[in-house]
Amino acid sequence: MLGKNDPHTLSLADNLASDLHMLGHYTAARDLNRDTLDRSRRVLGEDHPQTMALVINLAADLYGLGEYAAARDMHQEALDRSRRLLGDDHPETLRSATNLARDLRALSEHAAARNLDRDTLDRSRRVLGDNHPHTLTSARSLAEDLCALGEHAAAEALQHWIDSHGS
Numbered sequence: 001m002l003g004k005n006d007p008h009t010l011s012l013a014d015n016l017a018s019d020l021h022m023l024g025h026y027t028a029a030r031d032l033n034r035d036t037l038d039r040s041r042r043v044l045g046e047d048h049p050q051t052m053a054l055v056i057n058l059a060a061d062l063y064g065l066g067e068y069a070a071a072r073d074m075h076q077e078a079l080d081r082s083r084r085l086l087g088d089d090h091p092e093t094l095r096s097a098t099n100l101a102r103d104l105r106a107l108s109e110h111a112a113a114r115n116l117d118r119d120t121l122d123r124s125r126r127v128l129g130d131n132h133p134h135t136l137t138s139a140r141s142l143a144e145d146l147c148a149l150g151e152h153a154a155a156e157a158l159q160h161w162i163d164s165h166g167s
Helices: 007-022 026-043 049-064 068-086 091-106 110-128 133-148 152-165
Strands: none
Touching (some): 007 049
16 A cells, blocks of 8 residues: 555645646645645655656646745746756756746746746757747747837737747
């Protein structure tokens, strides 16, 4: 019989929390992810891929609850760890950067979001190519930043680029 801290149990708890999140039950998902993350850190360690995924999932729950500063802190942790373990150009690192930029935008830190999104888009284009879904997501995120900063012509030009590369 598996115990509460068995890696398989932790994985199942992560899956259940993801289901709760997808159903919009952010509080229940947050509580389960927080508990599972604490146990995963003890059992698997900070740098284990499942622990890293739980950090990202908990940040998404916090974002869903409107706890943008807490989400930002968790996404920053995920980005820092991903950069250290996987490198600046790894697709998971790029995804973490886009998540953090979304938090910054929600906190009205538009210039910081723009700078991060611009760097992420440049890396995504180089590593993944112009037509990759994550590259297009990065471009959309940057366009939102540009609009928020009143850089409408640049946002419109970027949207045209997105339209020409999207499916």
